[in-house]
Amino acid sequence: MAPLAMPRWSVRSRILAVILIVTSLGMAVSGFAAYVVQRDRVLSAIDAELLGSVEAARAIVTGVTVAADGDSTAVADLDTTTFTTVESALNAVMSRLVPGRHESSVAIIDGVARFIPGTEIAFHLEDDPDFIDRVWAEAASGRVTLGTAITSVGTLRYVSVPVTIAGDDQAGTFVAAVDAQRAVDEVAGAFLTYAGLALLSLAAIAVAGWFVAGRLLAPIRILSETASRITAEDLSERIPVNGNDDVSALTETVNDMLDRIDEAITGQRQLLDDVRHELKTPITIVRGHLELLDENSPADVRAVREIAIDELDRMTGLVDDIDALARAERAIELVEATDVADLTAMVFSKMQAISDHDWQLEGAAEVVARVSPNRITQAWLQLADNAAKYSPAGSAIRVGSTRYDASVEFWVADEGPGIPDGAERRIFERFGRADTGRGISGSGLGLPIVAAIARAHGGYVSLDTSASGARFGIVVPTVDGGSAPPPAQGFDADLDDAPTTDSRSTP
Secondary structure, three states, rough: OOOOOOOOOOHHHHHHHHHHHHEEEHHHHHHHHHHHHHHHHHHHHHHHHHHHHHHHHHHHHOHHHHOOOOOOHOOOOOOOOOOOOOHHHHHHHHHHOOOOOEEEEEEEEEEEEOOOOOOOOOOHHHOOOHHHHHHHHHHHOOEEEEEEEEEOOOEEEEEEEEEEEEOOOOEEEEEEEEEEEHHHHHHHHHHHHHHHHHHHHHHHHOOOHHHHHHHHHHHHHHHHHHHHHHEEEEEEOHHHHHHHHHHHHHHHHHHHHHHHHHHHHHHHHHHHHHHHHHHHHHHHHHHHHHHHHOOHHHHHHHHHHHHHHHHHHHHHHHHHHHHHHHHHHHHHOOEEEEHHHHHHHHHHHHHHOOOOOOEEEEOOOOOEEEEHHHHHHHHHHHHHHHHHHHOOOEEEOOOOOEEEOEEEEEEOOOOOOOOOOOOOOHHHHOOOOOOEEEOOOOOOEEEEEEHHHHHHHHOOEEEEOOEEEEEEEEEEEEOOOOOOOOOOOOOEEEEEOOOOOOOOOOO
């Protein structure tokens, strides 16, 4: 049996639930703490009022006010000098002390309730014999007693004061009581009102929180809806950015990610289209010759074989160049401190192995740059190979490295026909060629590989061309974390992305 699927709550609902739970707990804890504190205050006030009754009774009987020492069980017995009998003393006390709201009193002589207040009282203590017996028994100790009793009236907080008169054999007790339960119930009633108001407040918070959470999460909802519409066929849509908060930052990050994905997919499509176009010709040539092959003619077989091998070699070179370009574009260069003069001498010695040209070293920069020697060598030799391909046999090809304020340039200058107007950018695109006097041989990936290596170093490829020749350069920064400045003249393959600081002249 498959387990039951749990309900899926939205982020909006979760946020609102957390807000309400935390607020509810806060209100409940605060309300309960306030109730306990207020209840204790009410009970303390009742005790103070009862002890005040004791002092009032003492003052009535003796005519002298004696301050309590703070311990209710240690208050001294009433020792009268004004009255001659217990009955007269208690009668005076009962007639002068008027019970307040939720209060009552009684005077007991020899265990029998004898006097009650002459005014209207909330309850009658004399109607509860068990209570009368209890307080009379406590008075036998001869000490003032402060206690709590559960009676037929309710929970009472009371004080009993023994009264004795010298020369009178009777014993009496003055009892004052307060309906503590009713006083506490009033506090509880106030907090029931608080609970009702708290529930109304929670309802208001829930409504406000629902709309506020919805407004704050609206960009995420739009982000989700937009992302669900975006497919590999259409990556042009972007998410609108509103505000300047964390959600806006998230939206900008997603838009940047979509830009990168769009660029990557566009590049992949372009590469596939270019590869399809480039491979179509050799495949067509090989297929056509194989279809027309006369298998009975050894000469025809040899000729077709040579053609097929030549085209397959060309396709192999094309695949190798595509792989080299892909590696150059995604590689993270492992740079090291490199002496540019030594690197220039080493690369120039390799260039001299390319025959049919007069190779001339015209300068080596005396500077140490953090570059990848292998990658710079690969790109520089590619420029030298291009110069040799498109220059007349025996012509001079000048090579050198030049130092500028914050960059160094590795350059090659030939005496070929130059780059036609309008083709400067096309030759740096995949399979892009200048279809003029410089010829169309090669895969068309050499210069894109050079440009990718330059970009990996934070630089670019410069180009200065005329009818008397072309000069290509790999410009990379010599400062860690910097970027190469653009040239003061000539063509920059990545000028749109280059900073505009530093100035230099072309040698």
